[in-house]
Amino acid sequence: MRLLEHLWVLAADLVRAAIARRPHQVFVPAPLVATRRDLQAGLRAGLVQPDRTTCGSACLVVARMLGDRDYARWLETGEVTGRIRDPRPRRRRFADEVLATHVRTSRWFGASGAMQVGWPRALGTAPWALAHELTVTGGTSAPGTRHRVQAVSPRHRGKAYDDVVRAVAVGHTVPLYVGNRALPRHVVLVVGGDDAALTAYDPASGRPVTITRDAFDRGALRVAGWSEPWFAVLPAGRTAH
Numbered sequence: 001m002r003l004l005e006h007l008w009v010l011a012a013d014l015v016r017a018a019i020a021r022r023p024h025q026v027f028v029p030a031p032l033v034a035t036r037r038d039l040q041a042g043l044r045a046g047l048v049q050p051d052r053t054t055c056g057s058a059c060l061v062v063a064r065m066l067g068d069r070d071y072a073r074w075l076e077t078g079e080v081t082g083r084i085r086d087p088r089p090r091r092r093r094f095a096d097e098v099l100a101t102h103v104r105t106s107r108w109f110g111a112s113g114a115m116q117v118g119w120p121r122a123l124g125t126a127p128w129a130l131a132h133e134l135t136v137t138g139g140t141s142a143p144g145t146r147h148r149v150q151a152v153s154p155r156h157r158g159k160a161y162d163d164v165v166r167a168v169a170v171g172h173t174v175p176l177y178v179g180n181r182a183l184p185r186h187v188v189l190v191v192g193g194d195d196a197a198l199t200a201y202d203p204a205s206g207r208p209v210t211i212t213r214d215a216f217d218r219g220a221l222r223v224a225g226w227s228e229p230w231f232a233v234l235p236a237g238r239t240a241h
Helices: 002-020 036-045 055-067 069-077 090-106 127-137 157-169 213-218
Strands: 145-151 174-179 184-193 197-202 207-212 228-239
Touching: 055 069, 055 090, 055 127, 055 174, 055 184, 069 090, 090 127, 127 145, 127 174, 127 228, 157 174, 157 184, 157 197, 157 213, 157 228, 184 207, 184 228, 197 213, 207 213
Parallel strands: none
Antiparallel strands: 145 228, 174 184, 174 228, 184 197, 197 207
16 A cells, blocks of 8 residues: 555656646736735635635635725625625625635536536535636636646746745735645645745635745645645736637
């Protein structure tokens, strides 16, 4: 069994390294409204994922809150111009929105109505579905801004770290899939960072966490019990049509 585990880890590392070598755009589009200060201030909300499978959906909701002030106001207060106030408690309103997002990103068609690969909700949110949802709803980018999934090669984690820093430095949020050596198991939302460390919203606790560059490079993150960075979902630099 240990031999099979080692072979699986080796195969996963080789696949991730091969995917990470694919050419891609490095231009980062302008964010919608958020600044680095806005993003990090939003972490004080303490919003927690409603169950064990909705970390990715919680990151999507928080990303949209940080890019859409009216949406954030509705989730925080239940108030929106021209409508009756939502009577649900803030925590329930956030949980319901996260669960609805999880359903939408797991279907065989996405928020735009286009076909996507369905995914069992018990396994969380697939990276490609999360990228598609961000493309449609925008997050901290304008709706329609294409997002891509970048695999983090175990051999070149530093390059992925730099790409994440480049995006958050101008106000974008970046969902980051983390896990163990064999599988991705959790999603956090990177909202700030520099050459030394990243700041991320962890939906498991609703609190900010710090990921140092050294920990990222070594695959020793210690985020919600997980150590290995797997995928980053980044704005791709051109608008989808």
